Amino acid sequence: TQLLEQSPQFLSIQEGENLTVYCNSSSVFSSLQWYRQEPGEGPVLLVTVVTGGEVKKLKRLTFQFGDARKDSSLHITAAQPGDTGLYLCAGAQWNNDMRFGAGTRLTVKP
Amino acid sequence: DAGITQSPRHKVTETGTPVTLRCHQTENHRYMYWYRQDPGHGLRLIHYSYGVKDTDKGEVSDGYSVSRSKTEDFLLTLESATSSQTSVYFCAISGGAGNTIYFGEGSWLTVV
Numbered sequence: 284t285q286l287l288e289q290s291p292q293f294l295s296i297q298e299g300e301n302l303t304v305y306c307n308s309s310s311v312f313s314s315l316q317w318y319r320q321e322p323g324e325g326p327v328l329l330v331t332v333v334t335g336g337e338v339k340k341l342k343r344l345t346f347q348f349g350d351a352r353k354d355s356s357l358h359i360t361a362a363q364p365g366d367t368g369l370y371l372c373a374g375a376q377w378n379n380d381m382r383f384g385a386g387t388r389l390t391v392k393p
Numbered sequence: 394d395a396g397i398t399q400s401p402r403h404k405v406t407e408t409g410t411p412v413t414l415r416c417h418q419t420e421n422h423r424y425m426y427w428y429r430q431d432p433g434h435g436l437r438l439i440h441y442s443y444g445v446k447d448t449d450k451g452e453v454s455d456g457y458s459v460s461r462s463k464t465e466d467f468l469l470t471l472e473s474a475t476s477s478q479t480s481v482y483f484c485a486i487s488g489g490a491g492n493t494i495y496f497g498e499g500s501w502l503t504v505v
Contacts, residue, residue: 289435316494325483325496326436371435373494380451381426381487381494385435 286310287374287384295390299361304387306372307354313375315348315355320369320386362391396420397497399484405503412471414500416484418464425467426451426485426494427459429478436483442467474504 287308296302306315314333318326330339332348332355339346343366345358359366367390373383396419406412416425426441428451438451440459448459456478460468471478484497 323499325485325498327496328493331493373436380438380441382438382452383428383436385433 286382287372289370289372289384289387291387292385293388293390295392296362298363298391298393300391302359302362302389304357304359304370304389305354306356306384308374309353310374310376311352313352313377315352315375316373316381317346317355317357318371318373320371326369326371359389362389364391364393367391397484397486397495399482399497399500401500402498403501405505406474408475408504409473412474412502412504414469414482414484414502416467416469416497418467418486420486420495421464422486422488422495423464424487424489424492425461426487427457427467427469428483428485429453429480430483430499431480439469439482471502474502476504478502479504 290305314331316331317329319329320326330346335350335352337348343360347356369386369388371383371386373381375381398417400415424443427439428436430436437453439453439457440451442448442461458470482500485494487494
């Protein structure tokens with residue numbers, strides 16, 4: 284079993300719709316990061332959240348870190364085809380061991 | 394883009410042969426990592442290094458060894474490749490605990 288569980292695993296929506304992706308764990312993390320990965324490339328960092336309850340916004344993307352620092356969510360408003368990709372969450376443990384979820388593969392259709 | 398170079402980018406090898414993947418960084422970052430990425434499993438940590446000659450195992454280290462003789466180079470070796478090691482391998486670097494992790498472009502390894 285994964286240390287970080289992401290849901291849904293796959294998501295296909297129409298352009299303009301809103302969506303939320305979840306990242307859950309029973310473990311506490313010192314920080315949590317979200318990455319986006321395009322086919323044939325390595326993951327690229329979107330955001331890092333550190334404080335329990337923290338909310339960060341990046342244009343149409345809103346990231347939230349749970350109060351207990353065990354879970355996080357990514358909300359995209361008015362999705363666009365350019366948002367298509369694999370979204371990965373990663374939790375940093377206290378020994379700097381970074382663990383990743385399996386990812387959510389998002390497809391936004393024009 | 395972070396200065397990370399992985400080589401080779403693509404390799405096909407036969408079962409039982411040794412394989413070494415190389416990661417080279419120009420950022421002088423202390424931490425270096427090797428991950429493998431497989432469908433349904435996401436990225437899984439194989440080994441990581443927190444300094445020259447300082448390495449530790451990740452969650453899927455069996456069948457792999459690593460070496461770091463210089464700050465800029467981190468080598469991943471499969472002593473005797475098996476088909477279960479067919480995967481995409483990513484090298485990553487970071488400046489420290491909780492810092493941003495930067496990934497290389499990946500090495501596609503097929504073991505036949």
